[in-house]
Amino acid sequence: MAANRSVLVLPGDGIGPEVMEQVQRVIGWFDKKGSVRFDVKEDLAGGACFDAHGVSIRDQTMEIALSTDAVLFGAVGGPKWDDVPREHRPEAGLLRLRKDLDLFANLRPAIVLDAMIDASTLKPEVVKGLDIMILRELTSGVYFGQPRGEQTLEDGSVRVVDTQAYNEEEVVRVIRVAFELARKRKNLVHCAEKSNVMETGVFWRKISARVAKEEYPDVEFQHILADNCAMQLLRDPHQFDVIVTDNLFGDILSDEAAMMTGSLGMLPSASLGNPDPITGKRHAMYEPVHGSAPDIAGEGKANPLAMLLSFAMMLRYSFDLGDDADRVETVVQNVLNDGYRTGDIMQSGCHLVSTEEMGTKLLSELDRTVD
Ligand code: NAI
Ligand code: MG
Numbered sequence: 128m129a130a131n132r133s134v135l136v137l138p139g140d141g142i143g144p145e146v147m148e149q150v151q152r153v154i155g156w157f158d159k160k161g162s163v164r165f166d167v168k169e170d171l172a173g174g175a176c177f178d179a180h181g182v183s184i185r186d187q188t189m190e191i192a193l194s195t196d197a198v199l200f201g202a203v204g205g206p207k208w209d210d211v212p213r214e215h216r217p218e219a220g221l222l223r224l225r226k227d228l229d230l231f232a233n234l235r236p237a238i239v240l241d242a243m244i245d246a247s248t249l250k251p252e253v254v255k256g257l258d259i260m261i262l263r264e265l266t267s268g269v270y271f272g273q274p275r276g277e278q279t280l281e282d283g284s285v286r287v288v289d290t291q292a293y294n295e296e297e298v299v300r301v302i303r304v305a306f307e308l309a310r311k312r313k314n315l316v317h318c319a320e321k322s323n324v325m326e327t328g329v330f331w332r333k334i335s336a337r338v339a340k341e342e343y344p345d346v347e348f349q350h351i352l353a354d355n356c357a358m359q360l361l362r363d364p365h366q367f368d369v370i371v372t373d374n375l376f377g378d379i380l381s382d383e384a385a386m387m388t389g390s391l392g393m394l395p396s397a398s399l400g401n402p403d404p405i406t407g408k409r410h411a412m413y414e415p416v417h418g419s420a421p422d423i424a425g426e427g428k429a430n431p432l433a434m435l436l437s438f439a440m441m442l443r444y445s446f447d448l449g450d451d452a453d454r455v456e457t458v459v460q461n462v463l464n465d466g467y468r469t470g471d472i473m474q475s476g477c478h479l480v481s482t483e484e485m486g487t488k489l490l491s492e493l494d495r496t497v498d
Pocket of ligand 1: 142146201202203204205206221391392393414416417418419420421422423428429430431433469471
């Protein structure tokens, strides 16, 4: 039996706890039947934490997050906390996790499973078999650069500024993640920027070319202008494997790529920090792309697959358990191929199941993988 792996589970609010419960059942399955054990701690985050403790995440929870191998995060927020002061709003806890763990690399896979091909608004022949990864720089760039805000000029007119700024290390570290990912995939990296009109674009182009040449000569590498990348994603997404880009373009391109796959309830994500110089371990957090869905919370309607696929990403990227990650992903495909659907992805001729029933189907499929 392999050593325990420490995981902090933060279900959060709304459907967060409902989808996390299904992941906990899968963790329990691995405990009993798989070859892997997890040392799981669970705590409050977001609105639920505010209600209990008056803050959106506690210092003691942050300490655990900092010392744990991986954080599994559900979703936070909801109308109940609309009037809570800004520093205690549910999102504040999530932002603190990202910031304190320095999670600069945001991985957003866009995968089109055969069973879900009709959920895409694109033609089946364009998206069939799609499997690409958008890698977004998450902690710098124009969302954080200084100065920012309104200025009143001498003539009394008002001007507003955002600052797109990157230092070399911030670019290098995320470019490296892109190449490491590509080596385990189809060995191709595109770096998207606007080097034709932006100084930061020129910089990204220069740094990425250098890292490619000096450190990853075995990986195929291409520059692409971010606007062209947006078009090419819709025209022929199969030309891509890993696309690495800055915070702003990554925000947009990852949403575009995600929607090629159809449903919010199916989309996982991972956010990684720098490897520890001694142990090589990275801080990491895994969460579905969707929010707390207050409109369906408590009704057993939530699709747990985005959360479960986030768990699979944890197996792959925090614990190097690629076979077990494949196993979870295959089980998800099998359940979909058998026609089981939660409401958000329901199609005619399929069987509508609740969140918990979907979890039960997943467990029985998992059982079949060890028969
Ligand atoms: P949302 O993602 O929660 O919901 C958008 C729509 O998709 C809703 O109709 C919802 O029912 C549906 N949906 C989302 N996930 C689903 C799932 N797993 N299964 C079935 N249907 C699903 O986004 P929205 O409505 O903009 O935000 C709701 C709350 O969530 C807000 O308080 C927002 O601030 C918060 N939020 C939190 C995030 C996080 O914790 N990372 C991310 C996005 C929003
Ligand atoms: Mg966005």
